[in-house]
Amino acid sequence: MKCMIRHINSGGKLYDALAFCCPGCAELHDNDGLHVLPVNTDQTTSWDWNNDLENPTLTPSLLTGAGDPRGQCHSYLTEGKFHFLMDSNHSLAGETVAMPDLPEWFARKLPNDDQW
Numbered sequence: 001m002k003c004m005i006r007h008i009n010s011g012g013k014l015y016d017a018l019a020f021c022c023p024g025c026a027e028l029h030d031n032d033g034l035h036v037l038p039v040n041t042d043q044t045t046s047w048d049w050n051n052d053l054e055n056p057t058l059t060p061s062l063l064t065g066a067g068d069p070r071g072q073c074h075s076y077l078t079e080g081k082f083h084f085l086m087d088s089n090h091s092l093a094g095e096t097v098a099m100p101d102l103p104e105w106f107a108r109k110l111p112n113d114d115q116w
């Protein structure tokens, strides 16, 4: 499983977020590279998502770690593939990489289980 939708309750504000792993962030932070991003919501920070869990496309681009001394990760996610831009500070800069499966520990969670 590549992605899951999480139903987020943030202080009474309800919205959906897409959970997935980024291999670039995983390399920078030596973890699963898990992201849980608001999608198709009216949240201030939100991405447009094509409603496809297997071959997701998000717009605009994904930029994490800007200003972080460990480095930043910048990509376009298009039809389930990360296109890492050259301003990424990891070995995948300039590469196109298929989205990995979610880790087992995360995939077992229920859609309303916010406790990760």
Ligand SMILES: [Zn+2]
Binding pocket: 022, 023, 024, 025, 026, 064, 073, 074, 075
């Ligand atoms: Zn990343």
